[in-house]
Amino acid sequence: MPGQAARAHTPSLPVPGLYSGAVSRVSWDRYFMNLAVQAATRSTCPRKSVGAVIVRDKTVLSTGYNGSIRGAPHCTEVGCMMENSHCIRTVHAEANAIVQAARHGTRIEGSQIYVTASPCFSCFKLIVNAGIGAVYFGEFYRDEAVLRFADELGIALVQLGLADEPTDG
Numbered sequence: 001m002p003g004q005a006a007r008a009h010t011p012s013l014p015v016p017g018l019y020s021g022a023v024s025r026v027s028w029d030r031y032f033m034n035l036a037v038q039a040a041t042r043s044t045c046p047r048k049s050v051g052a053v054i055v056r057d058k059t060v061l062s063t064g065y066n067g068s069i070r071g072a073p074h075c076t077e078v079g080c081m082m083e084n085s086h087c088i089r090t091v092h093a094e095a096n097a098i099v100q101a102a103r104h105g106t107r108i109e110g111s112q113i114y115v116t117a118s119p120c121f122s123c124f125k126l127i128v129n130a131g132i133g134a135v136y137f138g139e140f141y142r143d144e145a146v147l148r149f150a151d152e153l154g155i156a157l158v159q160l161g162l163a164d165e166p167t168d169g
């Protein structure tokens with residue numbers, strides 16, 4: 001109304017009923033793996049949805065998911081392009097996360113990557129050469145060579161799983 005000062009509405013915190021008792025928080029590892037799981041929901045290959053998140057100092061640097069070459073049709077539009085039982089139409093989530101960081105000028109050396117599935121050997125080589133020092137993955141996927149080389153190179157390779165874990169408060 002004219003002549004009356006507008007009142008700002010400030011909600012009271014905490015919101016009643018939002019929390020019951022102590023606040024429960026997931027661990028940082030679970031938080032970043034959950035983000036990778038969410039990134040996988042953008043995948044455009046029906047054969048396997050994979051998401052990746054690159055992190056340093058508890059900060060997200062880049063994300064990626066498996067999808068077609070930029071500007072090319074997706075598997076969901078034209079079907080998978082199969083070669084040796086693999087779809088080669090898609091760029092893998094790890095590679096897309098690394099490329100996304102490069103496109104935006106984000107340094108990823110000394111970071112960690114969280115991936116919903118362990119990397120194939122080609123992606124593992126990219127991860128190592130990009131200077132990523134640890135790989136956290138949800139499920140093991142195919143490539144035993146990754147295990148051997150990670151050990152030889154001193155790259156941490158940690159299976160977290162995809163399900164919820166206990167919280168760390």
